[in-house]
Amino acid sequence: MADKLISILLIEDNSGDRRLISEMLAEASANEPGIAFDVQYADRLQLAIEYLGQHRAEVILLDLGLPDSQGLDTLKRVYSEVPELPIVVLTGLNDELIGVQAVNKGAQDYLIKGQVDTHLLRRTIRYAIERKQAEERERRLQLQLNLSSRLASLGLMVEGIAHEINNPLSSVIGFAQMLMYEDLPENIKNDVKMINDNAQRIADIMNNLLTFARQQNLQRTYININDIIRATLQMQAHSLESNNITVILQLDPALPSTMADATLLQQAFLNLIINAETEMKQAHGKGSLLIKTTLISDTIQISFTDDGPGITEANLTHLFDPFFSTRGVGHGTGLGLSVCYGIINEHNGQIYVQSQPGKGAVFTVELPVVAEGKRVEVA
Ligand SMILES: Nc1ncnc2c1ncn2[C@@H]1O[C@H](COP(=O)(O)OP(=O)(O)OP(=O)(O)O)[C@@H](O)[C@H]1O
Ligand SMILES: [Mg+2]
Known part of the structure; x- marks a missing residue:
């Protein structure tokens, strides 16, 4: 019995070529x-x-010449369908050039029909898989680096704005609250209450922005992330159930505890759970959310996998930006993921997302294991 099964889709209209390749495989x-x-x-x-x-x-x-598609267009269409899969193009003896062009357009390799033997075929397939994985790793790293530097500069700007707004804002709230205790006519009292409520809303937004900009003091205690996940789920249990969301927990029982801020992590996990719930409910009226914890060397990895609508490539690059939201006006401020980003960053951790439209989304949080009582320097 083989330890590893490699599934191949051979897209080829010539039955002779099909038979030859399957015999070699x-x-x-x-x-x-x-x-x-x-x-x-x-x-x-x-x-x-x-x-x-x-x-x-x-x-x-992939044979590029098919009854319903020809040449590089065939590659383009397959690639746009499954950009994550390695593609090896099969070309005829006289069109090696198109093989080279295909590699420039995203294929991992090409084979010339009539010049393939078992050994070359096997080696090409395995190399294509390795090469694609390396390309994906590189692409993700690059995206992560771009994102971190962009969000860091946004964070600096937000910090500046918040600093300027918070003082006058506290004074608006302070005076409004003082006035509310005065003996005022009822209609004026209502107006003052309105001023207070709305100023309070601005203060909440400012607070979230400061969390994104890493301006919070962590209250670290020695905690187990599995307990935080369970407690967070309990807070959302009723809503999850009434929205037909099934939660599957795969929590590593041997997960070590770590020094972290329980309240802030709970806030971050809750935002991720609510997002998944909202998206799944909106897309299918139900859904399934898998929450998994594992230890990978010295890092605790927590993943949230949903079967919702997924996220387009264009939106992926803006997901953690403050105020980015696809929910209509009044349905989302677009601060949930920015807050998660700030909280995880402040723990010297990482948060990232993998998703494709129609295929759900996976949000992964990685936190370093910090020994009990250890003081943590801010990165
Ligand atoms: N699990 C998910 N599946 C698909 N899209 C998601 C998911 N989580 C987040 N998103 C997308 O990311 C956007 C930003 O999420 P974020 O939590 O920052 O803001 P929001 O949920 O729109 O508003 P808020 O959290 O402030 O109420 C969402 O509007 C949605 O388009
Ligand atoms: Mg949200």
Whole structure:
């Protein structure tokens, strides 16, 4: 029995070529204990796209000349459907150039029909998988770096604005509250209350902005993240249940405790849970949320995986920006994820998201394990 099964989708309309490749893959499986190749076929692009919408594949072997699509356009369409999958293009003897062009347009490699043997095919497939994974890692790192530096400068600006606004704002709230105790005609009292309530709303927004800008003092105690997750879920249990959201917990029982601010982490986790709940409810009227904790070397990893509508590539880059929201006016301030970002950052941790439209979203939080009683320097 093979330890690893590599699923391949072979998109090829020529039955002779299909048979040849599947024979080589069968031979490759037989020659290499521990690895087996499973091949599925599609002889038209449309069928391939339908297959990929419903099944998992790890590599695509792609003939560019199909009955319903020709040349680099075929690659473009497959790539836009599954940008996360490695693609190996199959070209004819006389069009090696198109293979090179395909690699420039996002394919991981190309093979020339008639010049492929079992060994080359196996090596190309494995190399394509490795190369794609390395490219993905690099891309994510780059995105993360760009995001951190952009959010850091936004944070500085927010800090400046908040500083300037907070003093006059406290004075508005202070005077409004003083006036509320005066013996005033009822209609004026109502107006003063209105001033107080709205000024208070601004103060709440300012508070959230300061949390994003890492301007909070952490009250660290020695806590277990699993307990924080359970407590947060309890706070939201009623709403989750009435919105038909099933929560699956996979909490590592051996997770070490760490010095962290329980209240702030609870706030961050609650924002992530509420976002997933809101999106799933809006998309399907129900949903499933998997919350998982694990220890990876010295880092506690907490992931929130939902089966909601997912997030477009364009929105992914703005998700943690203050005031970015896709909910209509009055339904979201767009500060939830900014607050999460500030809280996790202040713990010297990381928060990131992976998602594709239609395929749900995974928010991952990583926190360093801090030994009991240890003083933590702010990064
Ligand atoms: N799990 C998710 N699935 C899909 N989209 C999400 C998810 N979580 C967040 N988003 C997107 O990110 C946007 C920003 O989220 P954020 O929590 O910062 O603000 P909000 O939820 O719109 O408003 P607020 O949290 O201030 O009430 C959301 O409007 C939504 O478009
Ligand atoms: Mg939110």
